[in-house]
Amino acid sequence: MDKAISRGPLAARGFRMGKGDQLLEHVLIKYRWLFVCFFLLPASFLYELWSYFRNLIVFKLSSAPGKHASKVQKVQQQVREWNKNGQQGHMCTARPGWQTMSFRQGLYKKSFYKVEVNLVDVLEIDTENKTVRVEPLVSMGQLSASLAPLGWTIPIVPEIDDLTVGGLILGTGIESSSHQFGLFQHICVEYELVLADGSLVTVTKDSDPDLFYAVPWSYGTLGFLTAAKIMIVPCTKFIKLNYKPVYSLNDAVKEFSEASASKNQFVEGIMFTLNKGVIMTGNMIDEPQPCDKVNKIGLWHKPWFFKHVESFLVTGKRASEILPLRDYYHRHTRSIFWELQDIVPFGNNRLFRLCMGWLMPPKISFLKLTQTDAVKRLYENNHIIQDMLVPITNLKESMQMFNKETKVYPIWLCPFKLPADPGMLCAPKERMFVDIGIYGVPDPSVNFKPMETTRKIEEFVQKCEGFQMLYADTYTTKEEFRRMFDHTLYDRVRSKLACTKAFPEVYDKVSRAARY
Numbered sequence: 010m011d012k013a014i015s016r017g018p019l020a021a022r023g024f025r026m027g028k029g030d031q032l033l034e035h036v037l038i039k040y041r042w043l044f045v046c047f048f049l050l051p052a053s054f055l056y057e058l059w060s061y062f063r064n065l066i067v068f069k070l071s072s073a074p075g076k077h078a079s080k081v082q083k084v085q086q087q088v089r090e091w092n093k094n095g096q097q098g099h100m101c102t103a104r105p106g107w108q109t110m111s112f113r114q115g116l117y118k119k120s121f122y123k124v125e126v127n128l129v130d131v132l133e134i135d136t137e138n139k140t141v142r143v144e145p146l147v148s149m150g151q152l153s154a155s156l157a158p159l160g161w162t163i164p165i166v167p168e169i170d171d172l173t174v175g176g177l178i179l180g181t182g183i184e185s186s187s188h189q190f191g192l193f194q195h196i197c198v199e200y201e202l203v204l205a206d207g208s209l210v211t212v213t214k215d216s217d218p219d220l221f222y223a224v225p226w227s228y229g230t231l232g233f234l235t236a237a238k239i240m241i242v243p244c245t246k247f248i249k250l251n252y253k254p255v256y257s258l259n260d261a262v263k264e265f266s267e268a269s270a271s272k273n274q275f276v277e278g279i280m281f282t283l284n285k286g287v288i289m290t291g292n293m294i295d296e297p298q299p300c301d302k303v304n305k306i307g308l309w310h311k312p313w314f315f316k317h318v319e320s321f322l323v324t325g326k327r328a329s330e331i332l333p334l335r336d337y338y339h340r341h342t343r344s345i346f347w348e349l350q351d352i353v354p355f356g357n358n359r360l361f362r363l364c365m366g367w368l369m370p371p372k373i374s375f376l377k378l379t380q381t382d383a384v385k386r387l388y389e390n391n392h393i394i395q396d397m398l399v400p401i402t403n404l405k406e407s408m409q410m411f412n413k414e415t416k417v418y419p420i421w422l423c424p425f426k427l428p429a430d431p432g433m434l435c436a437p438k439e440r441m442f443v444d445i446g447i448y449g450v451p452d453p454s455v456n457f458k459p460m461e462t463t464r465k466i467e468e469f470v471q472k473c474e475g476f477q478m479l480y481a482d483t484y485t486t487k488e489e490f491r492r493m494f495d496h497t498l499y500d501r502v503r504s505k506l507a508c509t510k511a512f513p514e515v516y517d518k519v520s521r522a523a524r525y
């Protein structure tokens with residue numbers, strides 16, 4: 010990104026701009042860090058502080074469970090109101106687009122009937138039945154902070170703190186334990202929903218398998234989620250993480266595939282070029298031995314995690330270290346994977362980390378809220394953000410394809426098990442997949458064109474019988490989208506629950522045309 014900035018990226022990409030515009034672009038982009046450091050970081054810090062104490066008080070008073078029913082009634086009231094007023098227009102949640110974990114915002118948020126689903130608390134931790142019941146706006150940071158001190162965790166903790174339970178169920182969620190547990194939807198055992206007619210239902214895979222399996226990936230187009238019960242598993246305070254540097258694509262694929270089929274609790278890969286990367290495996294441990302080195306990578310002055318991982322390529326040797334579990338879970342938070350290096354280029358500088366690291370990272374939602382048009386266009390035209398889910402047997406050719414089309418590095422590799430459940434990702438038998446995450450600036454040599462390149466990648470993924478994560482841009486047509494995602498169950502449930510008037514189809518919420 011730095012190189013792109015110094016070339017004047019918007020002008021270089023053919024935007025016609027006057028001198029004034031160019032100066033503004035230069036200031037807004039090159040000096041975005043000034044705004045981020047002096048305004049967004051303190052604002053994010055204050056917000057975190059407020060929400061920390063708010064949640065702590067709610068928890069200490071145990072007030073959330075008692076208030077849940079009346080909050081749900083408010084959701085029902087709003088939906089009944091919509092019915093009473095003649096069902097005008099479709100409905101969506103009132104959560105503003107800037108608060109969500111995606112680059113774009115839904116255009117529909119401007120015109121739909123907005124329903125406030127203000128449900129932000131952990132309701133019940135049931136260690137006997139090994140479940141936690143949560144409201145949909147509970148975030149991953151909040152949930153891991155609530156469960157870890159009690160010795161429990163949800164089996165999949167997607168690594169960005171601000172991801173919410175609702176978004177991860179109705180969209181999708183993945184993490185380095187997904188090769189054992191599947192996607193976020195596969196650790197959920199119960200959903201509570203307000204349907205289009207205002208009624209409240211609680212569904213499990215036994216009570217109503219159709220609705221239960223149709224909910225994941227439905228993007229709020231079957232009803233409003235008001236609570237979910239998620240599996241919990243015991244956890245320790247530490248994890249032993251093994252780093253295995255690899256120096257050829259063949260080795261990377263072999264090591265990664267073997268690790269994904271192994272009993273290791275956590276598996277992840279970061280490729281720094283097509284042929285160089287580090288494959289990581291991890292397991293929880295009770296207590297570190299006195300001789301063990303504990304690396305608290307979550308501390309403010311520690312290097313960014315991906316930079317730390319890269320350092321193992323220099324030594325070339327396998328290595329292991331002990332990390333605190335929450336540090337591991339939130340390892341990509343402080344650098345927002347590798348996205349923050351484009352926004353605060355000196356963010357990983359030792360001096361900066363020591364003095365300002367405790368304020369990092371800025372909240373993604375605040376970055377989104379305050380980004381200017383120039384920055385947005387810069388990202389739109391020079392940046393790719395995609396997660397492609399392909400069968401692990403296609404990993405090698407997928408890497409070659411993405412290298413040819415984008416040459417973006419680092420690349421995130423995360424294996425996941427896809428069970429043969431009905432629903433949008435209906436598969437005839439259980440299979441191992443891999444999420445290939447491409448976040449960054451394509452190399453100038455590949456002649457990146459956002460739409461054309463993404464279309465080529467989408468076609469390729471479709472041929473591999475893979476899927477695209479829908480928080481990112483999808484340029485597929487409706488027909489292609491329906492081929493990628495099995496709509497059989499979804500269509501049946503929508504007609505049974507009379508959703509057509511109440512909610513649009515998923516495609517009409519996530520397609521490129523529906524977002525700005």
Ligand SMILES: Cc1cc2nc3c(=O)[nH]c(=O)nc-3n(C[C@H](O)[C@H](O)[C@H](O)COP(=O)(O)OP(=O)(O)OC[C@H]3O[C@@H](n4cnc5c(N)ncnc54)[C@H](O)[C@@H]3O)c2cc1C
Nearest residue numbers: 061064065068130131150151154155158170307335336339
């Ligand atoms: C035993 C217990 C039970 C609780 N139960 C509930 C409950 O039921 N409902 C409820 O609403 N609240 C509950 N709370 C309160 C809740 O934990 C906090 O108030 C609130 O959720 C703050 O979470 P946090 O992750 O933002 O805070 P912190 O843990 O202080 O973290 C601050 C920020 O740093 C990030 N972070 C933390 N550790 C790391 C790390 N190692 N590496 C990188 N980043 C990191 C966090 O994700 C967060 O963004 C409970 C607290 C405890 C101690």
Ligand SMILES: NC(=O)C1=CN([C@@H]2O[C@H](COP(=O)(O)OP(=O)(O)OC[C@H]3O[C@@H](n4cnc5c(N)ncnc54)[C@H](OP(=O)(O)O)[C@@H]3O)[C@@H](O)[C@H]2O)C=CC1
Nearest residue numbers: 101102109110167173175176179180181182183229233234
């Ligand atoms: N590691 C990972 O797994 C990562 C996942 N992501 C992606 O980020 C997204 C989650 O982001 P987040 O900001 O939490 O969620 P969002 O607010 O983006 O919600 C995602 C979708 O779920 C719907 N939704 C959310 N809550 C409810 C509810 N209570 N009732 C009805 N519909 C609801 C939203 O509907 P509406 O539009 O009506 O608000 C929206 O269509 C997911 O799509 C996920 O795939 C991103 C980064 C990492």
Ligand SMILES: CC(C)=CCC[C@@H](C)[C@H]1CC[C@@]2(C)C3=C(CC[C@]12C)[C@@]1(C)CC[C@H](O)C(C)(C)[C@@H]1CC3
Nearest residue numbers: 110111112345346348373376377380394396446448
């Ligand atoms: C499945 C997994 C692990 C997905 C990780 C996705 C992240 C890399 C995505 C999610 C939200 C995301 C699209 C975002 C951005 C980068 C990539 C992110 C963090 C940024 C911060 C890039 C800079 C932009 O100006 C802006 C602030 C709008 C966005 C916000 C969302």
